[in-house]
Amino acid sequence: MEARIDVAGLRKRFGPKRALDGMTFSVLPGRVTGFVGPNGAGKSTTMRVILGLDAADEGTALVGGQPYRTLRHPLNQVGALLDAAALQPGRSARNHLLWLAHSQGLGRQRVDEVVAQAGLESAIRRRAGGFSLGMRQRLGIAAALLGDPPVLMMDEPFNGMDPEGIVWMRGFLRALATEGRAVFVSSHLMSELQDTADHLVVVGRGQVIADAAVRELIAAASDDRVELRTTARAAALTVLVQAGAEVAATAPDVLTVKGLPPERIVTALTAHHVPFGEVSAHRATLEEAYMEFTRDAVEFRAVPAAGEVAGGAAQ
């Protein structure tokens, strides 16, 4: 089986609400594909459709070229973590993994292996009901790894993790991708994927807004701007505007320059004897890139209500 997910033209309505509206993308092996978008953009619904849990009204979702429901050993082909809270509280974490292993014809030995991989050895005999969200995420990852699948799909795996856990998770996802697996990770916070994802599928309102490598996205958002660090801000500003650049002061000793490549800036400043510390290409953060793409797609933007503001002022 090929390690990939192909989603084409998925549409689904929940009553009057259009949850998926022509969702189309592919997840390829050997890289971490981030699946980002605001809450309600259709990320979880897409994942449920891929796993055959929800039926789409239109379109196809294939795992390794096959609909999920026709897979003979589903957990050997796709490991999924949809909802870390989906546990029977009274059952121990180990027994949770054990029944799942039994459903695939796997035994206790495999359970012990994934427990070690997920770093859960110390807690494994405890009732899952007493687990923190971070521990549940690790348990969910152990469950996804049971069948040692070439495709991994995780819905918001960073949720509830402490900083140490987040670092661990990033390294873990990268390692899985390096082994040649297709790793598909959703998040509503772009910063979580900053140093993890190779490729991003950005969605909003049930559609794909952008589907590109992280490098390209950042480059697109960076917009050829150059950052200039100088103590002689006024002089530099004059020189650069004369040279035909758009200049903005972004900090007491920082100018952002647009319209001139870095070599020309250096030449111009040197010619006019303006001192400067550092000239560097401005690199947009992934967060900025994401905000730019999803600006139109955010459905529930936090707008302070007029009454609240007025009330706050009155007091």
Added chain:
Amino acid sequence: MTTATPYRSPLRAGRDGFGQLLHAEWTKFRTVRGWVIGMIVAILVTAGLGLLAAKASANPSCTTQTSSGQQGPVQHGAACGGPTFPLGPNGVPVKDEFYFVRQPLVGNGSITVRVTALTGTAPGPGGQFVLPPWSKAGIIIKDGTSQGSAYAAMMATGGNGVRMQWNYTGDTAGLPGVVSAASPRFLRLSRDGDTITGYDSADGAHWTRVGTVALAGLQSTVQAGLFVASPNYTVYSASLGSGSESSSGTRSTAVFDDVSRTGTWPASAWTGGYVGGGGLEGGPGNDGYHQAAGQFTVTGSGDIAPLITGALGDGPNITIRDYLIGTFAGLIAVAVVATMFMTSEYRRGLIRTTLAASPHRGRVLAAKAIVIGSAAFVVGLAAAAGAVIGGKEVARGTPVFPEPWPTELRIIVGTAALVAVAAVLTLAVATIVRRSATAILIVIVILVIPDVLSFPPGLPTGVTDWLLRVTPAAALALQQPAPQYHQVQANYIPSSGYYPLGPWTGFAVLCAWTVLALAAAVYLLRRRDA
């Protein structure tokens, strides 16, 4: 573009089989402590209530009889060693009391009589005329005079025409109509080895064979002759919330003539007397026989029939079904566990993990049904066996309706089957409604309530009869302690242990409900988003 080598797992793919699904569901079931405890509670509460019921029914002094005012079977409740009832040749407890005018018959032979009259009276003030529909007058060939011995008989009855009856439970209809001087009945019994054939005739010339029966191991010398039996006559009036019954002993008199015999009859004269030492006290007339000019007038009471349990039956009121009174509580406990087995998956979202691991949803439900059904069967078996065996021990010395072992086995194993299928039904209902409280409520209403309402003060018998036919509670007929005999008049109502449907028919009703609910559950499970 990335050109990664796709990952190949070194793990060998497991086999894709139903056995794995069963294994997974079994692991799920046994690893939630609350569910295992719930099943143990089901055993304890069922058996415990049974033992309490047995203790309440037990005769504390072990010497006195609890049957009041009734004429009890002869050997019953004599000592602390436990009551004994005469058992028929097929192991069924029987009533065997009647007036018998007899002679020994050696080897093969026959006896023929004409019955010209059958009349009855009830004892007590006035001695009013009562001819019970199952008063019996005719001829009988019996394997000795001890109670419970094998027999075959041809008889005229008070309201059911001519019958051939044998070994207490056998009954075949002959000529219809009431016997009178104008319309007499000719009866004949003929023995050939173990085989006895009965004939009847309206004119003594044209004979019809009514039946041929084999009495296994019949001795060479048998007792044969004329008999009269006249059972209690019971009147029922049922109203909402209560029913009243009145029962009285009766005495019937029959007139026979044209007695003719073939074969070897070594005795020189007839002997009259009661089998079972019974007889009715009071009232006009006396039990006995009078012979004059070839005409015999025989008067007697009693019955030759299987024993009936229940309020005014001749048998003891207490049956092993009374020890299974806790079944309803056990069913509720099992229903709670069976519900949680499914609804907890919905409540936690675990159903998505389950269905992602096993995308064939129908097979998932089948595996769950087999696991919960098997567990419930074991629970039901342990609970019923504990209640019955323990109840007998606790109530030792109390007259209890004796069961032939196949019936006892059917009651115990049937209870286990009832609990098992009820658990599967609950699972299906829980899958359909997906909410614990709703599912448990539905199951209690359709499975437990109809039976509870049949006990006074409940609903009128007509309504509970109907409910116990159409609801899954019909399967409680598996616990019916004794069959209903059309040839014995009694108040056959569910609270006395007589259900409108037979044990296996009732069970089939439960199974039909379960199959329908499972089909709906599979349909919805496949169709709905998880």
